Amino acid sequence: MIKRKIPGIFPLLIFTGQSLFAEENDVSGTLFHHVSNGTELDLFPYLPPITLPFGMTVHQFMLVLSVLLILVLYGFFSKKEKMKPKKLQLALESVILFVRDDIVYSVMGKEKGRPWVPFYSAMFLFLITVNFLGLIPAFKTATGNINVTMSLAILILILTFVVGFKEIGAKAFFKNLYPSDTPFGIGIFVALLEFLSVFTKSLILGLRLFANMFAGHMAILSFLVLIFIISPFFGFVAVPFAAFTYLLEVLIAFLQAFVFTLLSCIFISMASSH
Amino acid sequence: MDLFKLEPGLAIWTWITFGILFFLLAKYVIPMILKNLQDREEYISSSVDRTAQVEARLKEIEGERSEILKKAESEADALLLETRKNGEELKKSLADQARKEAAAILEQAREQASRERQAMLEQLQDDLADFVCEASEKVVGFAFTGDREKEFTRDLVREL
Numbered sequence: 387m388i389k390r391k392i393p394g395i396f397p398l399l400i401f402t403g404q405s406l407f408a409e410e411n412d413v414s415g416t417l418f419h420h421v422s423n424g425t426e427l428d429l430f431p432y433l434p435p436i437t438l439p440f441g442m443t444v445h446q447f448m449l450v451l452s453v454l455l456i457l458v459l460y461g462f463f464s465k466k467e468k469m470k471p472k473k474l475q476l477a478l479e480s481v482i483l484f485v486r487d488d489i490v491y492s493v494m495g496k497e498k499g500r501p502w503v504p505f506y507s508a509m510f511l512f513l514i515t516v517n518f519l520g521l522i523p524a525f526k527t528a529t530g531n532i533n534v535t536m537s538l539a540i541l542i543l544i545l546t547f548v549v550g551f552k553e554i555g556a557k558a559f560f561k562n563l564y565p566s567d568t569p570f571g572i573g574i575f576v577a578l579l580e581f582l583s584v585f586t587k588s589l590i591l592g593l594r595l596f597a598n599m600f601a602g603h604m605a606i607l608s609f610l611v612l613i614f615i616i617s618p619f620f621g622f623v624a625v626p627f628a629a630f631t632y633l634l635e636v637l638i639a640f641l642q643a644f645v646f647t648l649l650s651c652i653f654i655s656m657a658s659s660h
Numbered sequence: 661m662d663l664f665k666l667e668p669g670l671a672i673w674t675w676i677t678f679g680i681l682f683f684l685l686a687k688y689v690i691p692m693i694l695k696n697l698q699d700r701e702e703y704i705s706s707s708v709d710r711t712a713q714v715e716a717r718l719k720e721i722e723g724e725r726s727e728i729l730k731k732a733e734s735e736a737d738a739l740l741l742e743t744r745k746n747g748e749e750l751k752k753s754l755a756d757q758a759r760k761e762a763a764a765i766l767e768q769a770r771e772q773a774s775r776e777r778q779a780m781l782e783q784l785q786d787d788l789a790d791f792v793c794e795a796s797e798k799v800v801g802f803a804f805t806g807d808r809e810k811e812f813t814r815d816l817v818r819e820l
Binding site: 541618 | 729
């Protein structure tokens with residue numbers, strides 16, 4: 387199956403590469419153009435770009451598309467639940483089960499984690515869909531935009547505080563930051579560091595996701611641009627490298643969605659425990 | 661392009677899209693999926709239980725069957741043994757009876773033969789006595805017709 391699908395990636399990559407240079411010969415500009423946010427979508431090479439309606443940017447469009455895709459798939463298949471599910475239904479259910487059993491229940495426990503299953507399922511599905519949509523040639527990765535990832539990280543940060551205050555109270559939440567059996571001066575310093583780490587841990591979630599998704603796409607595009615800079619024959623080296631990076635990106639797309647969901651689950655769980 | 665360009669619109673858009681997704685998934689989709697999964701789990705679990713029950717009943721029936729078979733086998737064996745024994749006894753009694761009957765018949769035949777032989781012998785003696793009387797009558801010239809003479813002749817023939 388994989389053997390049959392890999393060759394299909396090459397023309398797509400070359401296609402992307404050709405359209406890349408068709409626009410301008412400024413290398414860095416071209417590279418950034420293909421990961422940047424804009425109001426036009428270059429779906430077909432050599433054809434004029436499609437201007438998105440309502441002044442929507444490409445990354446906004448990708449977010450909306452992801453949400454629609456998830457809702458259509460899950461909305462359609464959750465209505466047609468059967469005692470003997472088909473392959474796609476099993477795959478969709480297994481994602482929810484994966485989040486529930488391997489992320490939420492394993493971190494928070496069954497009782498405490500049950501109300502959080504929809505939130506983390508939505509988070510994982512949202513991230514993985516946005517990440518994978520970005521792997522389709524001509525589409526863009528919204529998670530390659532720091533505004534998207536940081537807004538999700540800020541959401542986790544806010545939830546960390548809200549859940550912490552609600553579950554154990556503000557006093558206990560801040561008391562948890564102060565290490566026990568420590569001299570006062572050092573304790574205050576450590577508590578300050580711990581308080582800062584609450585912010586940094588959550589914000590690094592966003593930064594990690596953004597950096598991974600952005601860097602992956604930049605690596606693929608950089609390999610392809612080399613064909614036009616060095617020689618067309620460099621394609622024999624660049625395309626396999628780009629294809630390999632693309633396959634790596636598939637893994638990273640899943641892994642980053644998993645890491646973001648798991649870590650956010652851990653941070654919120656930690657904030658609500660004594 | 662500014663890599664870290666602030667786009668508040670996109671950030672808000674992210675929250676809104678994620679919020680909508682979370683709301684719809686949490687309200688309609690995930691509870692339904694989890695409920696269906698639970699139903700399926702219960703269905704599978706009850707099916708497994710039922711299968712275990714059926715299997716246990718099957719084992720029970722198998723045990724009962726083998727017990728019945730064993731019992732029937734032992735009963736059949738006992739019946740066969742008894743029948744064989746009865747047969748043997750019947751055979752023996754029939755043979756004994758036949759032997760006895762044969763012996764009785766033989767004895768009866770022997771007695772009858774003896775009786776007939778005796779009767780024949782007596783008849784022969786009588787005939788011989790009559791013959792002697794007739795012969796004597798012809799030699800002596802008078803008839804030995806009286807009973808005394810005849811008795812005397814018969815005794816004489818018997819002594820001879």
